[in-house]
Amino acid sequence: MDSAEGYELLKACTDGLGLSLSKSQWERFYLYLRLLQDWNTRMNLTAITEDAAVITKHFADSLTVAPFLTDGGSTVPEGKTLCDIGTGAGFPGIPLKILFPELRLILVDSLAKRLTFLEEVIRQLGLTGVETVHMRAEDFGRDPRFRDKIDFSTARAVAPMNVLLELCTPPLKSGGLFLAMKGGKDEGPFTAAAGKLSCKLEKTEKFSLKTFESDGTETSAERVIYVFRKKEQTPPAFPRKAGIPSKKPL
Numbered sequence: 001m002d003s004a005e006g007y008e009l010l011k012a013c014t015d016g017l018g019l020s021l022s023k024s025q026w027e028r029f030y031l032y033l034r035l036l037q038d039w040n041t042r043m044n045l046t047a048i049t050e051d052a053a054v055i056t057k058h059f060a061d062s063l064t065v066a067p068f069l070t071d072g073g074s075t076v077p078e079g080k081t082l083c084d085i086g087t088g089a090g091f092p093g094i095p096l097k098i099l100f101p102e103l104r105l106i107l108v109d110s111l112a113k114r115l116t117f118l119e120e121v122i123r124q125l126g127l128t129g130v131e132t133v134h135m136r137a138e139d140f141g142r143d144p145r146f147r148d149k150i151d152f153s154t155a156r157a158v159a160p161m162n163v164l165l166e167l168c169t170p171p172l173k174s175g176g177l178f179l180a181m182k183g184g185k186d187e188g189p190f191t192a193a194a195g196k197l198s199c200k201l202e203k204t205e206k207f208s209l210k211t212f213e214s215d216g217t218e219t220s221a222e223r224v225i226y227v228f229r230k231k232e233q234t235p236p237a238f239p240r241k242a243g244i245p246s247k248k249p250l
């Protein structure tokens with residue numbers, strides 16, 4: 001797929017979300033695509049590698065949370081910070097940052113190798129206002145530099161919801177939003193976990209994402225974005241020690 005075709009494919013997604021994608025933003029996505037494919041030959045970053053599949057299943061999917069960051073406008077209000085927990089190869093954090101250069105971004109992962117890749121992406125794409133943090137989410141949420149400080153948190157493909165809530169809500173300010181990106185499957189009960197962590201499910205948005213498989217066939221994927229709002233500071237007991245949230249989910 002050449003760059004012009006890739007632009008049209010991603011632009012169809014951003015148009016559908018009511019957002020604009022400039023040619024210069026697309027140039028960054030295209031460079032990110034090629035870096036991802038290149039580095040993926042040397043380290044395990046993603047099982048999705050074909051151009052149209054990366055553009056739809058990684059880039060477009062990541063951007064589906066964009067409307068929750070803008071308050072209905074086309075930019076993110078000034079001074080807002082988002083932490084992407086378990087960011088892996090940078091999803092959804094890097095696509096959001098390309099679309100919204102004004103967003104301050106913290107990419108958190110417990111695997112150092114993936115952060116090395118992301119530092120190269122940040123350098124080559126010329127992104128500013130991005131920090132990589134090599135930490136377990138449980139430690140990140142206890143660190144006074146981050147706890148109760150951040151406006152938005154996101155996570156995609158990291159853990160079940162009752163675990164994710166404990167990993168992703170402690171860094172948020174009171175009033176901050178946790179955007180959990182999920183597939184269509186039942187997430188099981190999580191209302192009790194949300195209550196213990198002083199947050200509340202505010203909205204659930206279900207939709208079908210148009211995607212492409214590696215052989216070029218068009219498919220669709222059921223997606224759900226769960227929007228939680230943090231009501232007040234996280235109780236001091238949370239997050240529990242690294243590993244406990246997944247061993248003993250709330």
Ligand code: SAM
Binds near residue numbers: 086109111
């Ligand atoms: N969010 C990316 C995506 O959607 O493509 C990556 C998903 S990958 C399946 C899960 C990532 O979460 C891995 O990079 C893993 O190292 C990270 N991870 C899992 N548990 C974590 C934890 N407790 N703290 C920090 N990172 C974690």
